[in-house]
Every structure is written in C-alpha cells, then in structure tokens.
Amino acid sequence: MGTTPPSHAVREVNRPADTYRVTVAGRLDDHWADWLGGHTLVRNDDASTTLTLPVVDQAQLHGVLGRIRDLGADLLALDMIGEQPVCAPALDRPLHTERLTLRPATTYDAEPTWAYRRLDSVNEWLTGVPADLEEYRTLFAEPSRLAATVIVELADDSGGRVIGDFMLRLEDAWSQVEVVECAQDAQAELGWVLDPSHTGVGYATEAVRELLRYCFEELAVHRVVANCFLDNDASWRLMEKVGMRRETHAVSESLHRSGQWLDTVGYAVLAHEWKHPYARSSHEIKEKT
Numbered sequence: 594m595g596t597t598p599p600s601h602a603v604r605e606v607n608r609p610a611d612t613y614r615v616t617v618a619g620r621l622d623d624h625w626a627d628w629l630g631g632h633t634l635v636r637n638d639d640a641s642t643t644l645t646l647p648v649v650d651q652a653q654l655h656g657v658l659g660r661i662r663d664l665g666a667d668l669l670a671l672d673m674i675g676e677q678p679v680c681a682p683a684l685d686r687p688l689h690t691e692r693l694t695l696r697p698a699t700t701y702d703a704e705p706t707w708a709y710r711r712l713d714s715v716n717e718w719l720t721g722v723p724a725d726l727e728e729y730r731t732l733f734a735e736p737s738r739l740a741a742t743v744i745v746e747l748a749d750d751s752g753g754r755v756i757g758d759f760m761l762r763l764e765d766a767w768s769q770v771e772v773v774e775c776a777q778d779a780q781a782e783l784g785w786v787l788d789p790s791h792t793g794v795g796y797a798t799e800a801v802r803e804l805l806r807y808c809f810e811e812l813a814v815h816r817v818v819a820n821c822f823l824d825n826d827a828s829w830r831l832m833e834k835v836g837m838r839r840e841t842h843a844v845s846e847s848l849h850r851s852g853q854w855l856d857t858v859g860y861a862v863l864a865h866e867w868k869h870p871y872a873r874s875s876h877e878i879k880e881k882t
C-alpha cells in the first residue's frame with residue numbers, strides 16, 4: 594500500500610460535515626490520506642489504519658469507501674463520531690404562567706413575529722432590520738437562533754396568539770482551562786421583544802420571571818445576564834423589575850444605526866440571589882452582597 598496515489602483528490606466541500614472514522618486492515622501511507630480528501634490518518638498498533646473523514650453527504654462517503662476498496666484494503670469498522678452538533682432548543686417544552694404560554698420556536702413562527710418586528714418602534718433597539726419577510730424567515734430559521742428563541746403566546750381563548758419572541762441562550766461561562774467542563778452551559782442570556790399592542794400590561798415581566806425560574810431551577814445555570822442600550826428604558830427597567838443587578842455601564846460603546854455611539858448597560862442575577870424573585874428588587878440584592 595505504499596504506492597503513489599493517483600493525482601486527483603476528493604473535491605473540497607464547504608458545507609458542514611459529519612465526521613466518520615473508518616478503520617481498514619493494513620498500514621496505509623500518509624499520502625493516501627491526501628488522496629482520500631486530506632483526512633487524518635493514524636496507523637494503529639494492531640497493523641490497522643484509521644482515517645477520520647469529514648463527510649458532507651452519503652455520496653461522498655460512498656466515494657471514499659470505493660477508493661478504499663480500490664486500494665484493496667479490508668474495511669474493519671465504520672462509525673460516525675462527529676455529527677454536526679444539533680442545536681437543541683434551550684427551552685425544550687412549553688411553560689405556563691397565569692396569562693401566557695412560553696414555548697420553543699418553530700420556523701412557522703417567522704410570520705407572526707415579523708408582523709411586529711418589522712415596525713420601527715419595535716426594531717429601534719434590535720440588532721438588525723431585515724429587508725423583508727423572506728430575509729427575516731432565513732435569519733429566523735438559522736439553527737442556533739431558532740434554538741434560542743422562545744415564543745410567547747396568550748393563554749386565553751385567542752387560540753394561542755403570538756405576542757412576543759424572547760431569547761434564551763445557554764452559554765459557557767469564562768473559566769480557567771482546568772475547570773472548563775464545570776463552566777459549560779453555566780450562563781444564560783435573555784432577550785425580549787413584545788408586540789407593541791401587548792406591552793404595558795406586565796406580560797414581559799411575567800414571561801421573564803418564568804424564564805428566570807426555568808434557568809435556575811431546571812437548567813441549573815449559575816448566572817443569567819441581559820444587555821441593552823441605556824436609552825432603551827423599557828428594557829433595563831424590566832431587568833430591574835425582575836431582580837437583575839446593573840453590573841456594567843459602557844460609555845459610547847455601541848454604534849446605533851442612526852450613526853450615534855450609545856451607552857450600553859449589562860445586568861445579571863446569580864442562582865443564589867434568585868430565591869424569591871417576585872418579591873426582590875436589584876436594590877435588595879445589592880444590599881445582600
């Protein structure tokens with residue numbers, strides 16, 4: 594198997610790939626790895642060789658296996674070791690409050706949320722304004738975004754009218770390398786957008802309180818954070834109402850699409866501080882720490 598491989602190589606692909614591990618009998622030379630698409634090749638102690646292959650589709654996998662067969666190498670094992678991480682929703686079941694249902698988003702929620710997100714009064718403080726529903730649909734369906742989106746519906750007899758979409762994103766806390774595993778998914782970030790025809794009646798507060806409960810009691814996170822422009826009073830007041838503490842005030846930090854550099858504020862609440870969120874303000878939390 595130490596012969597020179599043919600000059601043509603497996604075509605390069607730019608799509609997310611699954612990773613397969615293929616073990617064949619015999620000791621393949623390194624240059625066969627190039628011929629098979631530049632994959633990792635390890636010669637094992639038992640005189641077998643293991644190739645690690647990023648594979649974008651079954652046709653490519655069959656092509657690689659065909660080439661291995663052409664080499665005359667016996668296939669000993671084939672297993673998938675690195676599926677693209679599936680973006681599991683941070684909220685995996687509906688939650689119910691007195692007036693609301695919070696549930697994981699689906700792609701069908703693009704249209705009802707676009708109905709209010711397209712309004713200037715709503716998107717003034719949001720990251721971007723998609724040009725139209727089609728562009729928004731694409732962004733909304735992006736797996737990591739969809740997994741972090743929580744739909745807020747009225748729990749009345751309106752048939753589950755969508756009145757908001759919140760963000761619940763799990764993230765790793767910063768840590769030193771020795772304890773990196775303990776910091777995985779230790780922090781959650783929240784965000785919120787409500788249909789303006791349903792603001793001013795406490796729905797955001799009700800939904801955020803339930804998400805905080807879910808984060809601390811069910812996801813067992815250590816810390817929940819949220820950020821907004823300082824000029825977005827409704828947003829940071831909401832953070833304070835649910836017991837979050839202002840921890841940062843960055844001056845002229847973020848460029849608004851108006852061309853102005855604006856201040857931003859960051860809030861957080863820790864698991865051990867979150868005990869009776871309905872009764873505590875950030876002022877009380879500060880006094881305890």
Ligand SMILES: CC(C)(COP(=O)(O)OP(=O)(O)OC[C@H]1O[C@@H](n2cnc3c(N)ncnc32)[C@H](O)[C@@H]1OP(=O)(O)O)[C@@H](O)C(=O)NCCC(=O)NCCS
Nearest residue numbers: 715718785786787792793794795796797798821827828831
């Ligand atoms: C930020 C946002 C979600 C806040 O929504 P909201 O409806 O104003 O928030 P709340 O749930 O706190 O409700 C506000 C008011 O409802 C009233 N309210 C509270 N509980 C109530 C209840 N149980 N019954 C009736 N009214 C109630 C109160 O007047 C309360 O205001 P106050 O507590 O300051 O007196 C909303 O303004 C929004 O979607 N903005 C656009 C998008 C945006 O900027 N997102 C944040 C980006 S960082």
